[in-house]
Amino acid sequence: MDRDTILAVIVGQIREVVPELAERPIVETESMAELGLDSIERSEIIMNTLEAIGLDLPMVQLHGPKNLGELADLLHAKSRT
Amino acid sequence: MDLAAGIEALNVYGGAASLDVRQLCLHRGLDMPRFDNLLMREKTVALPFEDPVTFAVNAAKPLVDALSAKDRSRIEMVVTCTESGIDFGKSLSTYIHHYLGLAGNCRLFEIKQACYSGTAGLQMAVNFILSGTSPGAKALVICTDLSRFALADAAAVQEWAYSEPSSGAGAVAMLVSDTPHVLRIDQGAYGNHGFEVMDTCRPGPDTEAGDADLSLMAYLDCCERAFKDYARRVDGADFRDTFAYLCFHTPFGGMVKGAHRHLMRKLFKAKPDDIEADFVRRLSPSLSLGQRVGNTAGGSVFLGLAGLLESIDLAAPCRVGLFSYGSGCCSEFYSGVVTPDGQSRLRAQAISAQLDRRHLLSLDQYEELLKGTQVIRFGQKDASIAPDTIPAAWEAYQGQGRLALEGMVGYHRQYRFV
Known part of the structure; x- marks a missing residue:
């Protein structure tokens, strides 16, 4: 899943x-x-996003992004490893 | 037959004064459009004549006084569980042991691991009983914590902002023995998860710092992994079916609700309506006292157990799942059995009625207390306390045989039953 699609998933979960x-x-x-x-x-949105993009990670690994774009970048990077 | 071990008697002491949390949030200008979802109502605020020792003794004294002299002499260990210590060397247990009038052949010590401390203390005591090294012995485990920070300036208020609305004060005393009327611990049924994380901390005696997001994430990770460790040890354990009720460490109710939702989605891909119904049925009864006292750190999971036993209809023995989390971090998921008999014993402590009698602080009174000019600080050598900073609260405190802090003489805390 590309980075912009992940961003769209995050925004969808927020709404x-x-x-x-x-x-x-x-x-x-x-x-x-x-x-x-x-x-x-905030944590519910991250959890729902992980589920939607099929990632299973400790939540603490997703701490740190300052905005939605950075969160999408991090999730994208995690999904490729 | 296996030895039984667990909580024989339990009491909560919820302080002398309280504050309305919604009013506090409005006062601080916190924008919380969905405040009700956080499930907070009131919090206990410690007064200048209260400290971790007075809270602990006030919680434990009714339990100790109810024992025969013979049974009292069998209390062979006093474990104080706290992140509100008053000395680096001397443990709170030494003061508590003295004011409870316990026998000298007793282990006295204090343990710390943020809000996990109470469960650590309970498990140490349970394992002492199960070891059989002193048949018939009892242990007193007391969780006592209060948040009282020196908010001298706006920067200090800002640093504490993430948890000021939820930080409470209170003590839970538990008599642990081989006659566990209130909670019989399921032997060998536990799971742990811990790792190093800087989510919240008390870097100095009068300061607290933390990151709400990181703390919540660590709590969620621990809840899932500690339960999975429990399930690894306990054949057939199922989060939905094994436990009639649940008690989680409660920084505030909304966090527990979030953790329950996280687990139900992760383990069962449960749908929102089912998750909500399960939360209301199995977890919400445990929030009844915490919503009134605030986060009591090590004691909060047991405050949950007390709230559960006060509020549910219990016709037959049933199993309760407990989850404890302490920042930094360590966590444990474990279980035990409660009975109608234990429920009647717990209800006899009339914990909610005692909370009803707290003095409701105005915001002006609260702000005055926060300045801390009347409060003994860590490391202070000599001091005396004017107990009547808030005259109505002091008036109501007296005449019930409670312990009050009077001052310090050469670093030695001085107390008196009033």
């Missing part, structure tokens, strides 16, 4: 977990915190 964001444009330079998501919602 599913927080339906209030369904209509709001979301760009990759934004972070989940900037979108108003709390830590529980």
